[in-house]
Amino acid sequence: MYQGEAEACAACAYHDRCCRSKSGAARTVTSDGREPLRRAMNERMSSPEGRAIYRRRKAIVEPVFGQIKNTGFRGFGVRGMSRVAGDSSLVCAAHNIKKMVGAAIRGSVRPEFGRRAAMA
Numbered sequence: 448m449y450q451g452e453a454e455a456c457a458a459c460a461y462h463d464r465c466c467r468s469k470s471g472a473a474r475t476v477t478s479d480g481r482e483p484l485r486r487a488m489n490e491r492m493s494s495p496e497g498r499a500i501y502r503r504r505k506a507i508v509e510p511v512f513g514q515i516k517n518t519g520f521r522g523f524g525v526r527g528m529s530r531v532a533g534d535s536s537l538v539c540a541a542h543n544i545k546k547m548v549g550a551a552i553r554g555s556v557r558p559e560f561g562r563r564a565a566m567a
Contacts, residue, residue, distance in 0.1 A: 449476040515542055 451473035456466050466474045491497040520538050523531045 448478070449474075451475070511542065515539075518542070518545075 451466075453473045456462055456473040459465065466472070468474075492501060515538060518541075523534050525531060525534055
């Protein structure tokens with residue numbers, strides 16, 4: 448927890464942006480028990496190797512979750528780990544089938560069978 452001092456806050460150039468109290472009181476900032484984890488993650492992300500790892504993750508893994516959400520899946524409709532795992536498997540299977548069908552239509556998978564005939 449951080450408690451600012453009223454005199455220091457009053458003299459600060461950012462007082463209007465930072466202290467939004469009607470009475471002009473100094474700002475109090477609190478954090479939860481996960482702050483050490485956030486700091487460790489920020490440290491990891493600021494290293495060159497950490498940036499490289501997360502740059503790859505951003506390109507490989509994260510788009511899939513966005514694509515699944517864009518198809519309408521927003522949450523699980525069942526309770527219990529085994530049922531949620533089954534629900535998740537169905538969602539992933541549907542996503543993979545959609546990708547395979549799209550690739551077959553575009554001709555990027557087995558192009559000798561997937562291409563459409565040219566219109567004359």
